[in-house]
Amino acid sequence: MKGKMILFFGALMLLFAAVSFAQDIRKPVWAGQFYDADKAALAARIEGLLASARPTAVPGKIQALIVPHAGYIYSGRTAAFAYKLVQGADIETVVILGPSHRVGFEGCSIYPGGGFETPFGLAEVDAPAAQAIAGASGFGFIPEAHAEEHSVEVQVPFVQKVLPKAKIVPIVMGFPSEPNIRMLAGALAKVLKDRKALVIASTDMSHFLNQKEAEATDKSTLELVQDQKIPTLLRKIERNENVLCGGAAVVTALLYAQKMGSAAVTVLRRADSTEGGAPADSVVGYFSAAVTTPVQAQASNREGENSGSPPAASAKGGPSESSAGAPAPQAAFVLSADEKNELLRLARQAVELFVRDGKAMDYKTKNPDLLSAKGAFVTLKKRGELRGCIGFIEPVHPLYKAVIQCAIYAATEDPRFGPVAVSELKSLEYEISVLTPLKKIDDPDLVRVGKHGLVISSGGRRGLLLPQVPVENNWDRLEFLAQACLKAGLAPDAWRKGAEIYTFEAIVFK
Numbered sequence: 001m002k003g004k005m006i007l008f009f010g011a012l013m014l015l016f017a018a019v020s021f022a023q024d025i026r027k028p029v030w031a032g033q034f035y036d037a038d039k040a041a042l043a044a045r046i047e048g049l050l051a052s053a054r055p056t057a058v059p060g061k062i063q064a065l066i067v068p069h070a071g072y073i074y075s076g077r078t079a080a081f082a083y084k085l086v087q088g089a090d091i092e093t094v095v096i097l098g099p100s101h102r103v104g105f106e107g108c109s110i111y112p113g114g115g116f117e118t119p120f121g122l123a124e125v126d127a128p129a130a131q132a133i134a135g136a137s138g139f140g141f142i143p144e145a146h147a148e149e150h151s152v153e154v155q156v157p158f159v160q161k162v163l164p165k166a167k168i169v170p171i172v173m174g175f176p177s178e179p180n181i182r183m184l185a186g187a188l189a190k191v192l193k194d195r196k197a198l199v200i201a202s203t204d205m206s207h208f209l210n211q212k213e214a215e216a217t218d219k220s221t222l223e224l225v226q227d228q229k230i231p232t233l234l235r236k237i238e239r240n241e242n243v244l245c246g247g248a249a250v251v252t253a254l255l256y257a258q259k260m261g262s263a264a265v266t267v268l269r270r271a272d273s274t275e276g277g278a279p280a281d282s283v284v285g286y287f288s289a290a291v292t293t294p295v296q297a298q299a300s301n302r303e304g305e306n307s308g309s310p311p312a313a314s315a316k317g318g319p320s321e322s323s324a325g326a327p328a329p330q331a332a333f334v335l336s337a338d339e340k341n342e343l344l345r346l347a348r349q350a351v352e353l354f355v356r357d358g359k360a361m362d363y364k365t366k367n368p369d370l371l372s373a374k375g376a377f378v379t380l381k382k383r384g385e386l387r388g389c390i391g392f393i394e395p396v397h398p399l400y401k402a403v404i405q406c407a408i409y410a411a412t413e414d415p416r417f418g419p420v421a422v423s424e425l426k427s428l429e430y431e432i433s434v435l436t437p438l439k440k441i442d443d444p445d446l447v448r449v450g451k452h453g454l455v456i457s458s459g460g461r462r463g464l465l466l467p468q469v470p471v472e473n474n475w476d477r478l479e480f481l482a483q484a485c486l487k488a489g490l491a492p493d494a495w496r497k498g499a500e501i502y503t504f505e506a507i508v509f510k
Contacts, residue, residue, distance in 0.1 A: 025116075036072075042120065046080070053080040054081075058292050063198070064253035065085070069155065069204060078269045086198060094197070096152045096159070097248075100149060101149060103144045103145050104175065109172045112141050116152075116156045118157045120157055120161070129195065133171075133187050133191050136191055139180075145174070149172050185255035200253075205272075205286060205287060215285075225289065264293075271286050333507070339367060348428075372398065374402060380431075387428065390409040407430070435504050448477075450470070452505060456485050456487070
C-alpha cells in the first residue's frame with residue numbers, strides 16, 4: 001500500500017522462539033573431529049586437561065569466561081585453564097556465546113529449549129532463561145545458525161564435566177554490530193541478575209599468520225581485552241579485522257560484566273595451534289580469561305569510561321506479559337511537556353553528535369521518570385518521508401538512555417536506508433514513542449485503532465507495528481491485523497489461524 005509506514009524492530013525478519021522447539025535435541029556434529037566421540041576417551045581427555053591446568057587465582061566473582069573453540073588437541077589446554085576456575089561452582093545457568101561460522105544473518109539466535117547431546121549425554125537448555133533473554137533482547141531462534149556451528153558445541157562437554165548440574169543457553173551471534181552487541185548484553189544483565197549464572201564467550205584469536213606476526217597481533221588484542229577498550233574492539237570487529245573471530249561474544253561478555261559491577265579481566269593462558277602440531281607459518285591464536293567483579297558488587301548503573309555502555313536496565317516499568325501470567329498492575333505512565341521536550345532534544349543532539357563526530361552522547365538525567373526503564377522507538381522523517389526507525393520493545397534501558405541509543409541506531413543502523421549524512425541533519429524530523437509492556441489478548445475484537453500497537457507472533461516469526469501506523473495509513477482494525485501479519489512474514493489472515501496477538505500502547509510525540 002503506497003505510503004504505508006512499516007517500522008523496523010531488530011532485524012527485518014526476527015525469528016522468535018516458539019513452543020514447538022521446546023523439545024528439540026541437537027545431535028553432536030563435531031564429535032570425533034573437534035573432540036572425542038567416545039565417552040570414556042572424552043572424559044579422560046578433559047580430566048587430564050583439567051588436572052594439568054594451573055590457572056592464576058582471580059579476585060571476586062567470576063561473571064564470564066573467555067575460551068577458545070578449536071579442536072581440543074589444539075586449544076583444549078588453554079580452555080581448561082578457564083574451566084578449572086569454575087569446576088564444582090554453584091552455577092545453575094551457563095550462557096554460551098559463539099560466532100556464526102557457516103550461516104550469515106543479522107542479530108543473534110537463541111536456542112529456546114530441549115538440549116544439546118554430547119557423548120556425556122544431554123545438556124539441557126534452560127528454557128525459561130532462554131525465552132527471557134529472547135524477550136528482553138528481541139532476538140529469536142534461527143535453526144540454521146545452530147545446525148552445524150562448532151563454536152558453541154565444543155564448549156558443552158567442558159561445561160558438562162565441570163558443572164554437571166548446570167543448564168545451558170546456547171546463543172549464536174550473526175554479523176557483528178554494536179547495536180546487537182549492546183542489546184544482547186543489556187538483556188543478559190537484566191535476565192541473569194538474580195540467577196546463579198555464568199557467561200562463556202567462545203573465540204579464537206588471529207588466523208593464519210606466521211607465528212611471529214600472530215604473537216604480536218594477539219599481544220595487542222589481549223591488551224585491548226584486559227583494558228576493556230570497548231570502542232576500539234568494536235571498530236575492529238565491525239571492520240572484520242583479523243583479531244577475534246568471536247569478538248562480538250567477547251565484547252558482549254565484557255559489557256555484561258560491567259553492568260554487574262566493576263569488571264576486571266585476568267588473562268589465564270595464551271597459546272597457538274603449534275601446540276597441537278600445526279605449522280608455524282600459519283597459526284591460529286588462542287587465549288582464555290576470566291572476567292570478574294568484586295564479590296560485594298551489585299548490578300551497576302555506572303557508565304564505563306572505556307565502554308560508553310548504558311546503565312543496567314532498571315526493573316521499574318515491569319516485564320512484558322509471558323505465559324506465566326499478566327504483569328502486575330501499574331500506575332499509568334505519563335510525561336510532562338518538559339520531559340517530552342528533553343527527550344526530543346536528546347534524540348536530536350545524539351544523532352547530530354554521532355553523525356558529525358562519530359561520538360556517543362554522554363548525558364545523565366536526574367528526572368526519575370526518565371530514569372525508569374521503558375520500551376521506546378525513535379522515528380526519523382525527512383520532508384515527511386520515513387528516514388529510519390529503530391526501538392526497544394522491552395524495557396531494557398532507562399528511558400533517556402533508550403531514546404539516545406534508538407535515535408543513533410535509527411540514523412545509522414536501519415538496513416532499509418544508508419546512514420544519515422551531515423547534509424541531512426537540518427532536514428530531519430524526530431518522533432518518539434514510549435511503550436507500555438506487551439499484553440497478550442485472545443480476542444482480536446479488543447484491538448483499537450489509534451490506541452494499540454500490535455505484535456503478531458507465529459511459527460518463530462514476529463512483526464510489530466506502532467499505534468500511529470494504522471492512523472497514518474487509514475487502516476481499519478482488520479487491515480491493521482493483516483498488515484501486522486505481513487510484517488511478520490506471515491499470511492495476512494494468520495491472526496485468524498492461531499497466531500499470537502499482543503497489544504501495547506504508546507505515548508507518541510514529535
